[in-house]
Amino acid sequence: MKHLFRNPIFLSGFFIIFFIAFVCVFAPFITSYNPNAINLKEALLSPSSRHLLGTDTLGRDLLARLLYGGRVSLAVGFVAVGISVLIGVALGSIAGFYGGVIDEIISRFIDIMLCFPSFFLILSLVALARHPSLYIIMAIIGFTSWMSPARLIRAEILSLRQRNFVIAALSCGLSQRRVIMRHIIPNAWGPVMVNATLSMAVAVLIESSLSFLGLGVQPPQASWGNILLEAKECLGVGWWMSVFPGLAIFFTVLGLNLIGEGIRESLHK
Amino acid sequence: MLRFIIRRLFNIVFLLVGISLVSFLVIHLSPGSPLGGVVFNPKVSLEVKAKLTKIYGLDKPLIQQYLDWLRRIVRFDFGVSLLDGRRVIDKIKERIPLTLFINLISLFIIFLIALPLGIIGALKKGSGLDRAITVFVFVGFSFPSFWLALLLMQTLAVHWQIVPVSGLVSVDFPYYSWAGKVWDLARHLVLPIFVSTFGALAGISRYVREEMHTALSSKFIILARAKGLPQRLILLRHALRNALLPVITILGLSVPGLLGGSVIFETIFSLPGMGRLFYEGVMARDYPLIMGLLVIGAVLTLLGNLLADIGYALADPRIRYEAEEK
Numbered sequence: 001m002k003h004l005f006r007n008p009i010f011l012s013g014f015f016i017i018f019f020i021a022f023v024c025v026f027a028p029f030i031t032s033y034n035p036n037a038i039n040l041k042e043a044l045l046s047p048s049s050r051h052l053l054g055t056d057t058l059g060r061d062l063l064a065r066l067l068y069g070g071r072v073s074l075a076v077g078f079v080a081v082g083i084s085v086l087i088g089v090a091l092g093s094i095a096g097f098y099g100g101v102i103d104e105i106i107s108r109f110i111d112i113m114l115c116f117p118s119f120f121l122i123l124s125l126v127a128l129a130r131h132p133s134l135y136i137i138m139a140i141i142g143f144t145s146w147m148s149p150a151r152l153i154r155a156e157i158l159s160l161r162q163r164n165f166v167i168a169a170l171s172c173g174l175s176q177r178r179v180i181m182r183h184i185i186p187n188a189w190g191p192v193m194v195n196a197t198l199s200m201a202v203a204v205l206i207e208s209s210l211s212f213l214g215l216g217v218q219p220p221q222a223s224w225g226n227i228l229l230e231a232k233e234c235l236g237v238g239w240w241m242s243v244f245p246g247l248a249i250f251f252t253v254l255g256l257n258l259i260g261e262g263i264r265e266s267l268h269k
Numbered sequence: 270m271l272r273f274i275i276r277r278l279f280n281i282v283f284l285l286v287g288i289s290l291v292s293f294l295v296i297h298l299s300p301g302s303p304l305g306g307v308v309f310n311p312k313v314s315l316e317v318k319a320k321l322t323k324i325y326g327l328d329k330p331l332i333q334q335y336l337d338w339l340r341r342i343v344r345f346d347f348g349v350s351l352l353d354g355r356r357v358i359d360k361i362k363e364r365i366p367l368t369l370f371i372n373l374i375s376l377f378i379i380f381l382i383a384l385p386l387g388i389i390g391a392l393k394k395g396s397g398l399d400r401a402i403t404v405f406v407f408v409g410f411s412f413p414s415f416w417l418a419l420l421l422m423q424t425l426a427v428h429w430q431i432v433p434v435s436g437l438v439s440v441d442f443p444y445y446s447w448a449g450k451v452w453d454l455a456r457h458l459v460l461p462i463f464v465s466t467f468g469a470l471a472g473i474s475r476y477v478r479e480e481m482h483t484a485l486s487s488k489f490i491i492l493a494r495a496k497g498l499p500q501r502l503i504l505l506r507h508a509l510r511n512a513l514l515p516v517i518t519i520l521g522l523s524v525p526g527l528l529g530g531s532v533i534f535e536t537i538f539s540l541p542g543m544g545r546l547f548y549e550g551v552m553a554r555d556y557p558l559i560m561g562l563l564v565i566g567a568v569l570t571l572l573g574n575l576l577a578d579i580g581y582a583l584a585d586p587r588i589r590y591e592a593e594e595k
Contacts, residue, residue: 112287115567115574119529120547124295124559127551205413209533212415213548232419232537235434236427246416254411261407 003266010262016255020248024070033061035068036220044238054240056230062240066248069222073252076138076217077204083142085196088149089185095150096157097180107154110147118144122206126215137216141203149195156188190267194260201256208249224249273582281571288567289342293335296560347561352553357561360546365565367437368535368542371458372527375466376520379473382466384516387477388509391485402474409471414530418464418537425460433457435539461538465530469523476519480512487511514585521577525570 004010023030033051039059047054053062095106125140126132132140160166161184169179210216211225212232219226224245231242322328329337341348347357390399426434433439439453484490485508493503531544539545543562550558 108283108287112284112291115284115288115525115570116291116563117525117528117566117570119532120525120563120566121295123532123547123551124563127554127556127559128296130554201411208413209415213533213536215551228416228419232422235423239423242416242419242423246413246420249413249416250411253413254407257407257410 004263007262007266009258009265013255013258013260013262016251017259020070020252020255021074024067024074027064027067027071031061031064031067033064035060035064035222037061044234046238047240053244054238056227056238056241057234062227062244065222065227066224066244069217069224069227069245070248070252072134072217072221072223073204073207073225073249076134076141076207077200077252077256079138080141080145080203080207081196081200083139084146084199085149085192087142087146089153089192091146092150092153093157093180093185093188096154097161097176097184103154106150110150113144113147119206119209122210123215126210132216132218134217134221137207137210141206145199145203148199149192152191152195153185153188156191157184160184160187190263194264194267197256197260197263201253201260204249204252204256274579277575277578281575284571285568288564288571289339290335292560292563292567293338295563296556297331297334342564347564348557350550350558351555352549352558357557360558361543361561361565364541364543364546367540368528368531368544371462371465371540371542372531375462375469376523376527378462378466379470380520383470383474383477386474387512388481388504390474390478391481391512392504394482402478406471406475409467412467414464414468415533415537417467418460418534421460421464422537432459435537437540457538457540461534461540464534465527468530469526473516473519473523477512477516480515481508484508484511510584514581517580517584518577521573521575521580524573525566528566528569 037060039055042051042055042059043057045051045055045059051061051063053066055061056065091106091110095103121144122140125144126137129136129140157180166179166183169183170176174182207216208223208225208228211223212229214226214229217223217226219230227245228242231238231245234241345358347361349355350357350360386402390402393399422434425431433456437454437457438450439445439457442450442453445453490503490508493507498507528544531542532547533544534540535542535544536548543565546558547562547566549555550562
């Protein structure tokens with residue numbers, strides 16, 4: 001932990017994400033506009049002191065939509081990664097610790113799942129869900145991205161279980177469950193955290209891509225992706241509509257990537 | 270070598286069965302019927318619904334349905350599209366070439382740029398140049414490809430009107446001369462290829478850098494230096510050859526990512542490729558088409574993996590011999 005907060009890469013990522021999360025969570029204190037309040041008299045205004053980032057085609061304040069939309073994007077990323085890490089750690093540690101037939105079954109299943117282009121799989125599930133709500137999108141992204149944490153933790157455990165402290169714990173008569181939960185998983189945690197932050201970056205990108213294609217978060221609820229979709233529909237007017245949401249996505253993903261890289265570096269020290 | 274390929278083929282048959290099973294379950298175990306909106310459509314009579322159920326075999330047990338479906342898809346028969354009644358495989362077939370063409374070109378460009386970037390980064394690790402490349406890599410990683418597409422469209426296509434906004438060819442394409450046609454196609458494909466290249470470039474150049482660095486710090490390079498080989502030979506003959514092996518693999522493994530990316534940029538630029546077909550299928554809830562594309566996408570991924578493996582085995586004698594000994 002000490003290493004981590006001295007690592008400049010981690011720190012810069014941490015501050016970016018902290019800032020974005022802070023302004024999104026405290027959105028009502030930063031802007032007084034309602035993100036969904038339509039005011040056609042003020043449609044497509046360029047940035048000014050009244051509307052800091054301008055307004056969209058329906059006269060909604062862009063800053064308000066960005067801040068409230070950020071809540072959606074961050075929440076989707078966070079929950080989706082939570083689901084994928086939970087499934088991945090469970091399956092991966094079972095496969096790695098028990099080995100044999102169980103390992104064979106789980107590993108082959110991972111191989112099969114990895115054959116599907118993940119965006120194809122996600123889109124198929126979105127199509128099946130008919131009217132994808134926020135929760136369904138979180139679940140879909142989570143259920144299609146657990147394979148890499150699973151593989152990672154399996155490999156970690158395979159190497160950890162040869163180590164003396166695990167052999168010692170087992171020979172002391174501790175139950176296997178306890179050894180996995182108390183001794184192995186905490187030691188495999190670092191690489192999993194790296195993987196989790198990097199996959200949260202990917203999850204934010206996937207959510208905004210889906211919303212940009214009109215298949216994710218549905219209007220009037222704002223998300224960075226669907227604001228960009230609106231910008232695409234009035235291409236050529238209102239540059240602020242296509243620049244600011246993109247910047248928000250870019251900095252969020254960059255921040256998460258930096259955090260992941262920072263943790264990776266400090267693990268190797 | 271033969272044994273190696275046979276062993277791989279066994280594995281592939283197993284994976285193909287798995288792919289078919291997962292695709293089947295995804296469609297059939299989800300809420301809602303594979304018939305899609307028809308079930309809830311009040312304009313469709315009960316008899317028609319019953320008939321459709323019978324045609325698609327939805328009244329049979331699930332295992333039977335799967336086996337029937339499997340029997341059809343090994344002949345690439347995915348049924349007909351719900352949208353226009355055309356055979357799914359025909360619809361896919363006419364869309365594959367464009368997607369493959371764009372992706373192969375961008376893979377080629379990626380390779381061309383990532384290799385020198387990675388090598389420079391590894392050689393001058395920690396220098397200003399390396400840092401600049403690293404920053405570029407992080408920016409590239411984090412840049413949403415659809416945003417890049419949107420910005421390029423807005424500036425280059427709408428504002429300055431240097432390139433067309435979208436589509437594959439201009440309206441008066443049939444009247445152009447041969448050279449005019451090529452030029453028109455190129456103008457339409459410049460932005461899509463740039464966008465699809467940009468997304469993957471960062472990751473792969475980072476990868477080349479890591480591999481090159483590992484190769485450069487291994488003992489045989491120290492030996493080569495000690496016996497006085499010129500730097501150029503050390504670099505090209507010894508380090509690069511070893512660093513290239515994992516790079517071959519990563520190119521093969523990048524197929525699923527590229528296919529997923531195709532959905533995004535083909536949709537944005539209205540290009541009639543496989544990715545846009547998938548998007549259209551999803552929008553129309555055209556389940557036979559979605560299922561067909563899901564299976565074809567997985568098969569293409571598998572093919573990429575296989576090519577990577579064979580390329581690796583051809584390039585690395587250690588793997589070849591190991592496989593022969595077994």
